[in-house]
Amino acid sequence: MNEPVSGCDIRGEPQKEWVAEEFSSLYNEHSRAIYYLTLRYLGDPQKAEDATHDVFLKAFRKLDQFRGEASFRTWLYRIAINHCQNLNNAWQERHIYSGVDDSVWENAAAKTDSPLRVLETKELGQRIQKALDGLPEEYRLLLLLVADAELSYEEVAELVGQSADAVRGKLHRARKTFAALFEKNG
Amino acid sequence: MKNHNKLSHQQKEQEELAAQQSQIPSGKEFSSPEELLRFDAAQTSVPPSIAERLQNSSATVPPPSSPPWWKRMFGG
Numbered sequence: 698m699n700e701p702v703s704g705c706d707i708r709g710e711p712q713k714e715w716v717a718e719e720f721s722s723l724y725n726e727h728s729r730a731i732y733y734l735t736l737r738y739l740g741d742p743q744k745a746e747d748a749t750h751d752v753f754l755k756a757f758r759k760l761d762q763f764r765g766e767a768s769f770r771t772w773l774y775r776i777a778i779n780h781c782q783n784l785n786n787a788w789q790e791r792h793i794y795s796g797v798d799d800s801v802w803e804n805a806a807a808k809t810d811s812p813l814r815v816l817e818t819k820e821l822g823q824r825i826q827k828a829l830d831g832l833p834e835e836y837r838l839l840l841l842l843v844a845d846a847e848l849s850y851e852e853v854a855e856l857v858g859q860s861a862d863a864v865r866g867k868l869h870r871a872r873k874t875f876a877a878l879f880e881k882n883g
Numbered sequence: 884m885k886n887h888n889k890l891s892h893q894q895k896e897q898e899e900l901a902a903q904q905s906q907i908p909s910g911k912e913f914s915s916p917e918e919l920l921r922f923d924a925a926q927t928s929v930p931p932s933i934a935e936r937l938q939n940s941s942a943t944v945p946p947p948s949s950p951p952w953w954k955r956m957f958g959g
Contacts (some may be wrong), residue, residue, distance in 0.1 A: 717941065720941070724934065724937065728929045728933065728934070729927070729929050730924070732927070732929045732930075732933070733923075733924040736927065737920070737923075741947050742930075746930050746932065746933055749929070749933050750933050750936050750940070753933075753937050754937060754940050755946070756938075756942065757944060758894040758944055811920050812913060812914050813911065813913045813914075813915075814910075814912050815910070815911045815912070815914065815918065815919075821923060821926075822923060822926070822927070825920065826917065840917065840920060841920065843917050844916075844917040844918075844920035844921050844924065845924075846921065854945075870917075872915060872916050872917075875916040879916070879919075
């Protein structure tokens with residue numbers, strides 16, 4: 698007779714406590730990355746808190762659909778991106794979005810790759826958020842994903858549904874625009 | 884309860900890390916926006932209320948029925 702898999706009952710079904718324990722390990726490992734993405738992508742701590750909860754709950758419900766072809770973090774990011782985009786789309790349907798100030802684009806084109814200087818770290822989060830809020834959603838997402846050192850360009854490209862070369866090109870423009878907005882808000 | 888302790892431990896570690904990093908002297912330079920965002924992410928603590936809510940929410944959800952990846956990851 699076959700031995701049951703560790704954490705499964707005699708029918709091979711996972712035991713609830715065991716699944717919950719493994720899931721809490723996964724939460725501990727990835728919650729900061731997911732919370733940070735939702736926080737800076739949505740720009741609202743309360744929305745980010747709700748979104749992070751919803752993303753992990755969706756992941757818990759769909760654990761059996763995770764096939765292990767991508768990393769668990771990539772899989773979570775996919776759920777988080779879809780969730781945030783749905784929230785943003787719903788919001789934009791109710792509001793008129795003015796977009797980025799044209800002067801920022803003009804300045805961005807002339808920007809060099811000089812370092813970003815921070816004199817006061819106290820208000821840094823707000824300054825970063827303002828700069829991210831001024832970016833087109835596509836650029837904001839790219840920067841946030843590339844900032845996660847655990848993701849390769851290929852994984853980022855897959856998450857945003859583009860080629861790695863397209864990601865590199867857009868990332869270049871995203872960096873310049875972010876730098877211009879960051880300096881402007883300094 | 885055991886899971887709750889684990890989550891609390893993780894939150895404590897994150898808060899300690901954030902406290903250490905908030906003491907970094909001002910006048911810092913970042914070579915790229917990604918580096919700046921990494922620094923910002925390391926300073927950001929996950930609100931403990933998310934873990935508490937998640938624990939309550941997941942308690943009412945049945946565990947996944949067919950988990951082939953569990954077997955691969957944890958020795959099936």
